[in-house]
Amino acid sequence: MVTEAQFIDSLIDDIAKNRLEFPTLPEVALRVRKLIEDPDVTMTQVGKVLSTDAALSSRLMQVANSAMFTGMAPVDNIRAAVNRLGLALVRNMVTCVVMRTIYQPKMSPVMKTWLQDVWKHSTRVAAFSHALAKLFPHLRSDEAMLAGLIHDIGTLPILTRAAKHPELVQDKEKLQRVIDRLHGEIGKLIMEAWHFPTNLAVVAAEHEDLNRFASDIDYVDVVMVANLHSHLGTEHRLGKMDWTDLPIFDKLQLTPQQSVKALKDAQHEIKAVYALLGGAS
DSSP: OOOHHHHHHHHHHHHHTTOOOOOOOOHHHHHHHHHHHSTTOOHHHHHHHHHTOHHHHHHHHHHHTSGGGTTSOOOOSHHHHHHHHOHHHHHHHHHHHHHGGGGOOSOOHHHHHHHHHHHHHHHHHHHHHHHHHTTSTTSOHHHHHHHHHHTTTTHHHHHHHHTTOHHHHTOHHHHHHHHHHHHHHHHHHHHHHTTOOHHHHHHHHHTTOTTOOOSSOOHHHHHHHHHHHHTTTSSSGGGGSOGGGOHHHHHTTOOHHHHHHHHHHTHHHHHHHHHHHTOOO
């Protein structure tokens, strides 16, 4: 029987020795992200790659025909969808719509429940982040959505390892303490292994650092507030905090009440993002 301290020590040792097993992003997402990094890539080339995956093409056409583009004529093919969305949005949406697959490994019912809860939470934070980013013109809503979706990615290797220790899985508080301790560091490593940009790696690493200081408003700030809202009214430690003195709200020049109103006003948009990601409702 492993103790909490032994489990943490084994994870830290594997991190130090580069032995920790990371989740793998589906190949099509990696191909599309790499392709779009080429400054000479064309919409047609991206469309051809996407057309090899019927399910993904269908989801992207759903995005192009969603409430995000209200008032525009429907698109009925992947090339038109790519043209409407633009390469940057396609890159992020492809990653978002395939992310769910890595939360569906063959595991015990208890572990599946853990993973489903993490996924639902991640989609809530993604939807809230998408809405909150619109308050800051220099931030992209689609990038904020992806940032919200990956913020807890470091939880996955911890749960995969925990599955081998039933006594740890059955003690929810103990396992949550392990996650709180290590998921940020592990999440940053996953982002680096996937060759994601630094701004997303920092989100994974620092989204729960409520005393974090960075002079410019960035995606970490947006995800941090979205994460706080996602836990509001729950028993989670972030849901029990007094937000009044948190420096993040001063930095964003936003009161907690104003952030609540901003999300309330964006409910239609938030529900649309939930639907696209197949997460919470």
